[in-house]
Amino acid sequence: FPCHISYFDWSSIDTSNLPSSYKTNSWQEKKLLQLADHFFQQYTHLCPDRKPLFIHPLNECGVQKFVSTTVRPTLLPYPDMYYWSGCASFVCDYLIMEPLKCPITPPSSLYSPTTILKYQRGNCFDFTVLLCSLLIGAGYDAYCVHGYATLEMCSLDQTQELCPRLRKPPEVPEEEDPNKYRIKYPIEPQSKFELQQKAKKEKENEPAQEEEETEEEVEVEKPKRDPLHGLRVHAWVLVLAGKRKVPETFFINPFTGNPHSTTDECFLGIESIWNHRNYWVNMQDCRTGCKDLSFDLSDPFCWEIMFAESNEPSQLPTESAKEDTDEMVSDPSNALEQWGPCMEPSICLTLLLPTAEYENPFSQGKKVILYDKAKLEKWAAYANEDGLVERLTVYADSDRTEELEVKEWFKHREDLLYMREVNKQTQLITDHFRPGHPLLLKAHSYTSLEPETGHTVEFYHTARVDGLWKRFENATEMTEYFVGREDFLHMRHIEFDERDKEMEQAGVTADANPRPIVQIKEYFHRNPEKPADEDIEERVFMVIDDIIQLTYHLELHDTIASQVVFCRVIGREKREDEIFLSRENTVKYQPWSSEKHKNMLHLYDLLWELRAEQKELKHQVRESEAEV
Numbered sequence: 001f002p003c004h005i006s007y008f009d010w011s012s013i014d015t016s017n018l019p020s021s022y023k024t025n026s027w028q029e030k031k032l033l034q035l036a037d038h039f040f041q042q043y044t045h046l047c048p049d050r051k052p053l054f055i056h057p058l059n060e061c062g063v064q065k066f067v068s069t070t071v072r073p074t075l076l077p078y079p080d081m082y083y084w085s086g087c088a089s090f091v092c093d094y095l096i097m098e099p100l101k102c103p104i105t106p107p108s109s110l111y112s113p114t115t116i117l118k119y120q121r122g123n124c125f126d127f128t129v130l131l132c133s134l135l136i137g138a139g140y141d142a143y144c145v146h147g148y149a150t151l152e153m154c155s156l157d158q159t160q161e162l163c164p165r166l167r168k169p170p171e172v173p174e175e176e177d178p179n180k181y182r183i184k185y186p187i188e189p190q191s192k193f194e195l196q197q198k199a200k201k202e203k204e205n206e207p208a209q210e211e212e213e214t215e216e217e218v219e220v221e222k223p224k225r226d227p228l229h230g231l232r233v234h235a236w237v238l239v240l241a242g243k244r245k246v247p248e249t250f251f252i253n254p255f256t257g258n259p260h261s262t263t264d265e266c267f268l269g270i271e272s273i274w275n276h277r278n279y280w281v282n283m284q285d286c287r288t289g290c291k292d293l294s295f296d297l298s299d300p301f302c303w304e305i306m307f308a309e310s311n312e313p314s315q316l317p318t319e320s321a322k323e324d325t326d327e328m329v330s331d332p333s334n335a336l337e338q339w340g341p342c343m344e345p346s347i348c349l350t351l352l353l354p355t356a357e358y359e360n361p362f363s364q365g366k367k368v369i370l371y372d373k374a375k376l377e378k379w380a381a382y383a384n385e386d387g388l389v390e391r392l393t394v395y396a397d398s399d400r401t402e403e404l405e406v407k408e409w410f411k412h413r414e415d416l417l418y419m420r421e422v423n424k425q426t427q428l429i430t431d432h433f434r435p436g437h438p439l440l441l442k443a444h445s446y447t448s449l450e451p452e453t454g455h456t457v458e459f460y461h462t463a464r465v466d467g468l469w470k471r472f473e474n475a476t477e478m479t480e481y482f483v484g485r486e487d488f489l490h491m492r493h494i495e496f497d498e499r500d501k502e503m504e505q506a507g508v509t510a511d512a513n514p515r516p517i518v519q520i521k522e523y524f525h526r527n528p529e530k531p532a533d534e535d536i537e538e539r540v541f542m543v544i545d546d547i548i549q550l551t552y553h554l555e556l557h558d559t560i561a562s563q564v565v566f567c568r569v570i571g572r573e574k575r576e577d578e579i580f581l582s583r584e585n586t587v588k589y590q591p592w593s594s595e596k597h598k599n600m601l602h603l604y605d606l607l608w609e610l611r612a613e614q615k616e617l618k619h620q621v622r623e624s625e626a627e628v
Contacts, residue, residue, distance in 0.1 A: 008098065008121055010111075015061050022112065023061045029069065036066050036279075039306050043281060053272055053281065054106040054125075054146045060115045070129050071144065071276040072113050075137040078358055084239060087134040088257035093378065094361040095130070096121040097156050097255055104231045106146060120363045124154070127254035128235040136276060141243040143280075145251070147270040147290075149234035151226040156255045163371040164258070165392050165407070230268050238273055240295060249295050263291035279306040373398055387413040435460055439627065452515075455628055473628050480624065488525040494621050495519040497544070514625070517543045520617050526553050533562045541614045548610050566607055 015022070025033065036056050043053060059065045080086030095116065100107060100123050107123060113130045116122045122130075128144045135142035152160065226232075237252040251260040251267060260266065269286030270293065272279065281304040284293050294302045360380040367378040377391045390409040396402040406422040419432040430445040443458040452475045461469035461483050470481040478494040496515035520541040527535045538551040552562040 008096075008119070010060075013060060013115065013119065015115075018061065018114070022059060023063060025063060025065075029066070032066050032069075033064060036306065039279075043304075051105075051271060054110075055272075055279065057106075057108060057110040059109065060111045065110070066279075067110060067144070068274050068276055068279055070110055070112055071136065071274070072133040073136040073276055074113075074133050076134065076358070081134060082138050084135055084138070084140055084244075084252065084259075085257070087131060087138060088237075088252050088254070088259075090358070090361060091127055091131045091134070091254055092257040093367060094120060094363075095127055096363060097127070098123050099155065100124070100233060103154065104228060104233060106233050106235075124235040124254060128237055131237050131252065131254045132275065135237065135239065139244050140246065141240040143238040143240070143273040143275045145236050145238050145270055145273050147234060147236070148230060148232055148268040148286075149236070150229070150266045150268065151232060153253060153255070153266045154232045154234045158256065159370050159398075160372055163369075163374040163376055163392065165376065166371075166374060166394070232268075234267075236267070238295070240297075251290075262293065262295065263289075265289055265291070280304065281306075370400070373400065375400060381411050387411050387417075435463070440464055451628065457628065471624065471628070473625070478621070478624060478628075488527050489522055490525050491521075491523040493519075493521040493523075514622065517618060517621060519543060520614070520621065522617075532558070537561065541610075541617065543614070543618070548607070548614070550610075564603070564606075566603075566610070 033056055040053055040055055054067065056064050056066050075081070081090065098121055107125055110125055110129065111122065113133050116126045116130055132142045132144045151157070236254060239246060239250055239252060241247060241249045249262055251262060251264065253260060267290045270282045270290060272281045274280065280297055282293070283304050284302050286293070297303050360383070362378065362380055365383065369376040373395045375393045379389050381389055387410040388408055389411050392407040393403055394405040396404050403424040405424060408420045410417050410419070416434040416437050417431055418434050421430040427447050428445060429447065430443060432443050433441045440460045440463050441457065442460050445456040447454055452473065454474045456470070456472045458470050459468055461467050467482045467485045468480055469483045472479045476496055480492045482489050482491070495518040497518050499513050499515055520543065522539040524536055532553040532555045535553045536550055537553045540549040548566040550564045554561050
């Protein structure tokens with residue numbers, strides 16, 4: 001078996017604390033076993049070529065029990081266990097898989113869910129009975145299935161399957177293009193003769209390519225055909241449509257917890273099914289697998305029922321029954337309706353599964369699942385100090401030697417980190433956070449946690465006052481992206497110069513020796529309430545050169561944008577508290593501008609505003625650096 005399997009000595013288990021109903025049979029159970037044995041003999045006589053039914057194996061105490069009495073409908077007090085997916089994932093995580101002693105025959109014994117939960121291990125029949133008990137308890141129309149499956153399914157070999165974490169969601173069909181009937185003109189004319197010659201050459205090269213491909217296929221090791229294909233016994237769960245609003249009948253593989261269609265080719269046939277009330281034998285042809293089977297259990301041509309059901313639902317004896325009754329029932333067909341309280345109460349499954357056990361389902365500390373070019377590791381919550389609960393490693397080869405990508409999932413972290421992606425080729429790490437982080441982080445991409453080494457940060461912008469949704473920073477630049485701002489700002493780009501090397505060598509901290517700001521660029525969306533030649537599209541503050549450049553939006557049919565550039569006067573010392581404005585240091589190109597842009601007083605006021613905003617922008621840049 002490709003998966004790790006640890007064998008357990010079942011003969012050493014302690015059965016002394018089990019109820020007396022596990023060790024003896026009441027008169028109702030004895031009568032039930034007689035009916036089952038009579039049904040078994042009739043079936044063997046009428047169908048001599050079919051395999052023996054799995055109908056009354058021994059339990060852990062060596063006592064023969066009818067299989068339906070082993071199913072214990074139970075609803076565990078955990079929210080996830082109310083849904084089939086939660087029940088299935090719990091069973092496959094909580095139990096350790098053991099193969100059947102003989103792969104082509106069902107087991108000689110079937111232990112109760114009580115014992116299986118206690119020792120956290122079992123074969124496919126044990127997995128199935130426990131899962132079916134939980135599903136029926138949650139209100140599903142579920143049945144245990146005794147049938148046949150492929151080697152990979154019976155041995156829990158998923159090395160040829162794609163990891164569920166890597167499956168892409170189904171594609172949404174694209175909407176019909178409203179312009180699909182427009183005339184499409186050829187971009188470049190092509191010669192039909194050249195296309196014919198090209199196709200002729202490709203046909204000539206095809207035989208050679210096919211020979212090379214066949215040689216390569218021979219070199220690749222093909223999976224060997226299983227000599228026991230179609231004979232390997234397996235047990236799984238059948239969930240019928242109807243109850244709990246299940247839209248379609250489906251199978252559940254108890255080893256993986258995955259749902260399967262009833263037409264899945266991994267399932268090769270069914271011998272019988274049962275629940276806590278009755279037992280059915282499949283009378284349909286399974287030479288093509290299960291894809292053509294009908295699951296209408298009321299059809300006597302498809303399913304042979306053991307106990308004929310009346311209009312009222314029948315009630316088979318279960319291990320959760322109450323006190324014994326002394327009243328004997330003469331008619332076996334009517335007996336099932338009265339056989340509810342037939343045995344002493346057994347150990348409650350809920351008591352065997354306290355919250356601590358439920359939240360820590362992995363008996364060996366963690367669970368490792370191997371897929372095609374992938375490995376999935378699972379831990380219980382709080383098992384790791386960093387909150388790690390799952391890790392998926394994707395490989396480049398089937399031997400899983402060269403790592404391509406690692407994804408990790410976390411729970412119950414104070415910083416609300418829930419997923420981390422690591423690209424092993426570029427060493428790029430991306431952390432994903434849930435809403436509620438103090439800095440409103442959504443995602444953080446980096447190769448190193450050192451500052452100014454290349455960080456991309458995404459925020460929950462709707463919770464931020466400034467509407468910032470993304471920021472990128474490295475040693476020489478910073479770019480910020482905004483959404484939904486009243487001033488229509490959507491991007492800000494800052495360029496930095498190198499720090500003072502003398503101060504760096506002197507050991508001065510980065511806060512005391514900030515990077516000089518060379519330039520700040522801001523980009524704005526169109527404000528429809530303003531004329532285009534008064535609505536700024538791009539604003540550039542060249543801090544070191546002391547130049548401010550404004551570029552305005554274009555009207556619908558314009559091609560050249562209006563611009564205003566404020567330059568520093570050469571030879572004049574710059575002062576914070578004064579502005580020197582003349583026609584020499586103001587460059588305008590506004591062929592269609594309004595009259596107020598030609599007014600020097602308006603430009604003077606505009607320059608005062610820009611100087612104040614430049615000072616505020618420099619402060620915001622320093623705050624952004626500190627936030628990163």
